[in-house]
Amino acid sequence: MAHRLLTEVLLKLRRRKLWIEGGSAFGWGLALGLVCLILGIWMDLLFEFTPALRIATLILALAACAVLIFVMLFKATLQNHARMIAARLDNVAGTQGQICSGLELSLMNGSYSGSANPELTSALAEIAVSRAADLAAQADCSRAIPVDPMKRSFLVFAGLLVIPIFFALLLPQLAATEWNRFVNPSGDHPPYSHIRFQVDPEGAQLVFGAGIDIHVTLQGTPADDLELVLEPYNTQVTYQEQSKIEPLDVLPMFAESGNRWRATISDIRDPLTYYVRTRDARSRRFHIEVITVPKIVDVRVQVIAPRYTGLPDYEGPIPRDGLSGLPGTQVKVTLSSNRPLSGGKLNYLSKGEQQEFVLNPTETGSEEVRGTFTIQKPGQIVLSVVDIAGQESKDTVTAPVTLLLDERPFVRLLQPQSLSLSTPTARIPVVISAEDDFGLSRLQLFRNLNNSRFLPLDIPFSEPSPVHAHEVVMLPLAEYGLEAGDEIRVFARVEDNDPNTGVQDPANPERIIGKGSESSVAVIRIISQEEFESMQRSRNGLQMLMSKYQQARRRMESLAEKMETLQKKIEQLPADSPLKKEALKELQELTKSIAQEAETLKKLADSQLPYQLDQELSPGLKKQAEALKDMSEQLQRLTKNKEATNKQTAEQLSAMLDSLKSQREQLDSEMMAPLETLSKIMPLMLDQSRFVQLYKQQRDLASRLESLKEKSDTDDPVLKARMRDLEAEQNMIQEELVQLLNDIEEHVEQLPLEPRFEELRKSALEFVSAVRVSGAAEAMTEAAQGLAKFSGTQGHSGALKAADILQKFLSQCEGVGQAGQNACRGGLPGFNPSLGDCIGQTISQLLKEAGFRPGTGKGNGMGSGAGGGFSARRSTMQNIGLYGETPFMDQSAAHQGSSSDQAREAPGRSGGQAFARQEERSSFNTSGAFQASGTGEAAVPLKYRRKVGRYFQRIADEVGEQ
Numbered sequence: 008m009a010h011r012l013l014t015e016v017l018l019k020l021r022r023r024k025l026w027i028e029g030g031s032a033f034g035w036g037l038a039l040g041l042v043c044l045i046l047g048i049w050m051d052l053l054f055e056f057t058p059a060l061r062i063a064t065l066i067l068a069l070a071a072c073a074v075l076i077f078v079m080l081f082k083a084t085l086q087n088h089a090r091m092i093a094a095r096l097d098n099v100a101g102t103q104g105q106i107c108s109g110l111e112l113s114l115m116n117g118s119y120s121g122s123a124n125p126e127l128t129s130a131l132a133e134i135a136v137s138r139a140a141d142l143a144a145q146a147d148c149s150r151a152i153p154v155d156p157m158k159r160s161f162l163v164f165a166g167l168l169v170i171p172i173f174f175a176l177l178l179p180q181l182a183a184t185e186w187n188r189f190v191n192p193s194g195d196h197p198p199y200s201h202i203r204f205q206v207d208p209e210g211a212q213l214v215f216g217a218g219i220d221i222h223v224t225l226q227g228t229p230a231d232d233l234e235l236v237l238e239p240y241n242t243q244v245t246y247q248e249q250s251k252i253e254p255l256d257v258l259p260m261f262a263e264s265g266n267r268w269r270a271t272i273s274d275i276r277d278p279l280t281y282y283v284r285t286r287d288a289r290s291r292r293f294h295i296e297v298i299t300v301p302k303i304v305d306v307r308v309q310v311i312a313p314r315y316t317g318l319p320d321y322e323g324p325i326p327r328d329g330l331s332g333l334p335g336t337q338v339k340v341t342l343s344s345n346r347p348l349s350g351g352k353l354n355y356l357s358k359g360e361q362q363e364f365v366l367n368p369t370e371t372g373s374e375e376v377r378g379t380f381t382i383q384k385p386g387q388i389v390l391s392v393v394d395i396a397g398q399e400s401k402d403t404v405t406a407p408v409t410l411l412l413d414e415r416p417f418v419r420l421l422q423p424q425s426l427s428l429s430t431p432t433a434r435i436p437v438v439i440s441a442e443d444d445f446g447l448s449r450l451q452l453f454r455n456l457n458n459s460r461f462l463p464l465d466i467p468f469s470e471p472s473p474v475h476a477h478e479v480v481m482l483p484l485a486e487y488g489l490e491a492g493d494e495i496r497v498f499a500r501v502e503d504n505d506p507n508t509g510v511q512d513p514a515n516p517e518r519i520i521g522k523g524s525e526s527s528v529a530v531i532r533i534i535s536q537e538e539f540e541s542m543q544r545s546r547n548g549l550q551m552l553m554s555k556y557q558q559a560r561r562r563m564e565s566l567a568e569k570m571e572t573l574q575k576k577i578e579q580l581p582a583d584s585p586l587k588k589e590a591l592k593e594l595q596e597l598t599k600s601i602a603q604e605a606e607t608l609k610k611l612a613d614s615q616l617p618y619q620l621d622q623e624l625s626p627g628l629k630k631q632a633e634a635l636k637d638m639s640e641q642l643q644r645l646t647k648n649k650e651a652t653n654k655q656t657a658e659q660l661s662a663m664l665d666s667l668k669s670q671r672e673q674l675d676s677e678m679m680a681p682l683e684t685l686s687k688i689m690p691l692m693l694d695q696s697r698f699v700q701l702y703k704q705q706r707d708l709a710s711r712l713e714s715l716k717e718k719s720d721t722d723d724p725v726l727k728a729r730m731r732d733l734e735a736e737q738n739m740i741q742e743e744l745v746q747l748l749n750d751i752e753e754h755v756e757q758l759p760l761e762p763r764f765e766e767l768r769k770s771a772l773e774f775v776s777a778v779r780v781s782g783a784a785e786a787m788t789e790a791a792q793g794l795a796k797f798s799g800t801q802g803h804s805g806a807l808k809a810a811d812i813l814q815k816f817l818s819q820c821e822g823v824g825q826a827g828q829n830a831c832r833g834g835l836p837g838f839n840p841s842l843g844d845c846i847g848q849t850i851s852q853l854l855k856e857a858g859f860r861p862g863t864g865k866g867n868g869m870g871s872g873a874g875g876g877f878s879a880r881r882s883t884m885q886n887i888g889l890y891g892e893t894p895f896m897d898q899s900a901a902h903q904g905s906s907s908d909q910a911r912e913a914p915g916r917s918g919g920q921a922f923a924r925q926e927e928r929s930s931f932n933t934s935g936a937f938q939a940s941g942t943g944e945a946a947v948p949l950k951y952r953r954k955v956g957r958y959f960q961r962i963a964d965e966v967g968e969q
Contacts, residue, residue, distance in 0.1 A: 016144050017089045024092070024152045028083030032076040034160025040072030041167045048171075048185050052199065061192040092151070099150045102142045180227075200288030201228040210293040214302050216345035218273035219295070223283050225266045230285040233260040235270040240278035240294060255279060301394040305343040306404050312336050315504050316445040317472055329387075329407035333445075334507075336382040342366065342404070343375050346394040351376040355408070357386030366392070385410040415522045416443035418450075418501040420529050427531045427888030430539045431489040435482040435531060435890050439466070441501040446472035448504040448521050452480055454497045456487070461496075472504050484533070491538075495531040500524070531890075539891040552621055552849075553686060555611055556678050559628055562604045563671045566635075567664060569597055574660040582654035591646060594656065598642040605635035620685065620849035624678045631670050638663050685849060687764075690754040691771055692850050697747055698820050702813040704740055705787075708733065709806040712790075715799030727797055734794035737806060741787040748775050774819050783812040 047064030050056065056064065093107045175182035184199040203226040211219055221235055235258040260268040260283070272281070278297045283290040310321040313335050330338060342351055351366030366378035376392055390404040421438040429435055441450055447468065453461040466478050482495070489495075503521040512518040573593055580590065612629035615621055645651055645659060712733060718726060755771050758764045786809035793801025 012144070017092050020092045020148055020152055021087050021089070023148065024087050025083060027152060027154050027157050028087070029080055030157035031160045032079030032083070034157060034164050035079060036072035036076035038160065038164040038167050039075050040068040041164065043068035043071050045167070045171060048189065051185065051188065055198045058192045061189055065189060065192070099146055105142055197289050197291055202230055202285060202288040203227045204283050204290035206283060206290050206293060210295065212296045212298060213275055214298050214345055216274055216276060218271060218275060221270050221272065221281065223260060223268045225268070229266060233268050233283055233285050234258065235260055236282055236284055237272070238280040240280055299346065299396065300398050301344045301346040301348060301392050301400045303342055303390070303392055303400055303402055303404055304345055306390065307341045309339040310336060311339070315506050318445070325406045329409060330382065331409035331411055332382045333411050333413060334383055337379060338382060339377065339379045340366070340390065341375055341377045342390055342392055344392050344394070344400070345374070347372045347374055348376050348392050349395045349397070351378070351390065351392035353378050353380060354389040355380055355386060356389065357384040382408060382410060413503065413505045413507070413522070414444050415524050416441060416447060416501045416503045418499045418524055418526045420497070420499055420526050422888065423529050423531055423890070424888035425527060425529050427529065427890060428534050428539070429484060429531050430536050430891030431491070431533055432485040432892060433890040435484060437480045437482060437497055439478045439480070439499045440475070441499070442475040443503040444474070446474060446504040447476055447501055448472060449502040450476060450478065451500045452497060453500060454495060456495055457493055489533045491533050491535040493533040496528050497531070498528045499526045536891065539889070552616055552618055553682055555616070555621070556624070556628070556674070556682055559608055559611060559631070560671065560674055560679065562607060563667060563674065566601060566604055567667050567671065569600060570660055570664050570667065573597055574657055574664060577653050577657045577660065580653040583652050585650065585652055586656060594642065595646050598639055598646060601635055601642065602639040605632050605639055608632035608635060618849045618853070620681065620845045623845045624681070627677055631674065634666070634670055638666065687758055688767070689850060689853065691751065691767065694747060694751045694754060695820050699817065701740065701743055701747060702810065702817065705806065705813055706810040708736060708740065709803065709810045712799065712803040712806050716803035718799035721797055721799070730794045730797050730799065730802065733802065734791050737787055737791045737794065741784060741791070744784060744787070748778060751775050774816065777819065778816055781812050781816070783809050786812060
């Protein structure tokens with residue numbers, strides 16, 4: 008038992024010693040390996056080890072560590088026996104060899120053959136072994152086998168480890184560089200340098216043929232120059248091979264601000280490796296990979312329209328709205344890629360059908376392919392390319408295809424209006440405007456007399472197949488021998504140049520008849536001169552009155568200018584010399600002109616208008632005509648006097664010129680001044696009558712709404728439709744009231760700043776202010792809102808309230824008229840004050856002819872009674888063309904006729920510039936959009952633009968005819 012206990016104690020101590028010795032060996036081995044590694048790093052900094060040397064350094068450090076551990080463990084194993092452990096225990100426990108003796112006795116295993124008494128010896132030995140076991144168990148093991156050797160080894164290792172940690176903290180970039188170089192010895196890790204490169208980008212993937220900018224930011228020590236080195240692409244380059252690699256190119260880098268450098272690599276077709284270097288350092292290597300799948304970089308098309316359209320070819324990128332064209336339009340497509348191409352394809356998709364067209368390279372190895380297809384149906388095209396390696400592009404180009412239609416042409420008559428009246432001697436301009444989206448081939452004017460057969464007249468175009476035409480044809484009615492009661496009808500027909508109709512002209516088989524359309528029929532009714540003058544006065548009475556005397560004034564000014572010019576010319580001739588033939592001829596022409604103008608003024612004076620003011624002023628005009636006639640006779644005698652000298656002629660012309668100027672001043676003061684007064688007052692008098700008319704319209708509306716005042720929230724569709732119409736009428740009356748008040752203010756501003764107009768100005772402005780704050784407009788709004796909600800009760804209440812409010816202003820409105828009459832009677836310096844009464848009477852006559860009863864509004868029951876409804880007021884005499892001659896208007900315009908208040912110049916086919924200026928451009932642009940529609944092209948899809956444009960054009964024509 009004692010033997011086993013002693014053996015266990017000693018075995019436990021042997022194991023402890025072995026572990027301590029092993030730990031110590033491991034610590035010393037790590038310390039030795041670290042020393043070897045530090046020495047290797049230091050040598051690498053000095054001599055730049057190759058990857059093999061760095062690997063050898065790592066192997067050497069590991070080998071040194073392993074060998075030292077093995078040697079120390081082997082040595083510890085040899086020294087780790089029981090007798091040495093027992094001796095250490097005796098030494099620690101101070102047992103004077105008892106443990107060693109007990110161990111020796113235990114090792115004898117009871118063999119005491121040399122003893123005289125073996126049994127006694129065995130008993131004594133057992134006691135000694137037991138004593139040794141007890142002493143060994145009680146001994147201090149930590150003193151017998153201390154851990155100090157292991158502590159010393161790890162302390163030494165820790166001390167050595169502090170050195171690289173210290174340098175890593177002090178020089179982190181150096182430590183990081185060496186760490187990378189030794190952790191990955193075969194990797195691309197440049198040796199440490201004071202210059203650090205921050206490269207952007209650190210490698211890339213590029214499309215074939217693309218370029219890239221390499222930016223480098225230097226950190227640490229600055230450099231004088233940098234180079235970008237390009238090498239063949241290789242991700243597994245050994246250290247030994249690096250020095251043998253021939254660079255593909257070395258590019259200088261250009262310095263930028265902030266210690267930043269840049270270089271550009273363009274047209275990269277093969278993968279490559281690049282790095283940045285300077286004289287003392289370099290960056291690590293980066294790689295550029297090339298994506299070789301072809302990419303479509305540009306698409307261009309050439310759209311060739313059918314030749315008959317006259318449209319130019321389009322070349323350029325695919326339009327934003329896609330491709331569009333008539334049937335038969337050819338489209339040539341050219342695709343460019345970043346790689347040499349072997350071909351491509353174009354898929355034409357249309358309503359489940361698919362056509363494939365081949366795209367061929369323009370030349371061998373070219374980066375462009377080209378193909379052609381014809382637009383026949385709407386759909387879309389899908390484009391792709393294939394490179395010389397057979398790789399198809401991953402991206403495709405898609406574009407919609409819109410099929411356009413050659414629409415019918417459009418023609419309209421701008422003049423005459425749909426219903427026109429003319430005298431038998433007028434010249435009527437027929438103004439035709441025709442348009443087509445691609446070209447016109449024929450324009451005809453059809454006319455008949457008194458429902459006879461229509462006869463066509465071909466009108467040639469100024470250019471072949473124009474897109475729009477504006478033609479003027481004169482109808483000289485005097486040549487037709489017409490009488491009052493005759494009726495002429497005219498309309499226009501136009502044909503386009505579409506060759507796809509397949510209809511041949513029987514008279515010319517080579518000509519294809521295109522699509523056609525016709526205008527509406529315009530009716531010209533012949534009236535007598537008396538009817539014409541009456542209608543002209545009702546429409547332009549004041550203008551005719553003013554024009555009569557303005558015409559006389561212009562004629563006298565023209566005579567004065569001619570006479571003054573001739574006088575100055577004769578004054579420059581020798582004074583005592585007789586008249587030369589040239590001067591005598593000019594004098595005779597002047598005499599003839601004065602005689603003609605005298606005759607014209609006499610006709611003007613004799614052709615009196617049924618106005619009191621004209622009857623008052625016409626005698627003065629007649630006197631001036633007689634004065635001109637006397638002047639003409641004097642000049643006639645002068646031209647027959649062969650002894651008259653230049654001086655005598657000039658003096659007589661000067662006296663006549665003074666007389667002519669005096670007559671013109673008399674015309675201005677005695678005739679034009681009252682007319683100008685009339686022209687300033689007349690607008691306000693018309694405004695007064697307009698207000699009375701507007702009141703009657705409101706009262707009429709309130710009376711008709713009385714039948715609906717018991718209807719509230721009705722569901723009857725008939726009543727709803729009627730209320731919507733009445734709502735529109737109420738809104739129209741309110742708009743007219745607002746416009747009337749604005750017109751009154753505008754007409755007041757046009758009054759001269761003279762005392763006699765102050766009463767009129769003040770009363771008119773007070774009337775406007777009072778009406779605006781009266782609540783009439785608000786009551787009309789209330790009525791319209793009630794009708795909008797289908798409430799007849801609210802609608803009637805608001806309309807009746809508005810009528811009552813307006814009625815209160817009738818007396819104030821008459822006050823404005825009275826102020827106007829007072830302004831007429833106030834007199835003006837330079838003309839007879841009694842003319843004021845004539846002006847007042849003339850105002851009443853003008854209002855009556857215009858359909859107004861002075862002070863009471865419109866005559867003929869406007870606003871009440873028959874014909875006073877809302878729709879009845881929408882058509883007036885202003886919508887009827889009126890043609891003829893009148894001596895009171897400018898004869899140059901009157902001879903050709905006019906369909907509006909202002910005469911328009913229309914001297915014939917060659918003189919249609921005035922009409923052409925009205926529509927100098929087509930209402931449709933090249934894409935068919937109506938230019939006056941107020942919207943951009945992008946708001947309307949391409950295939951609807953022409954239809955929308957024509958729709959708005961027709962609306963504009965219909966509105967213009969009302």
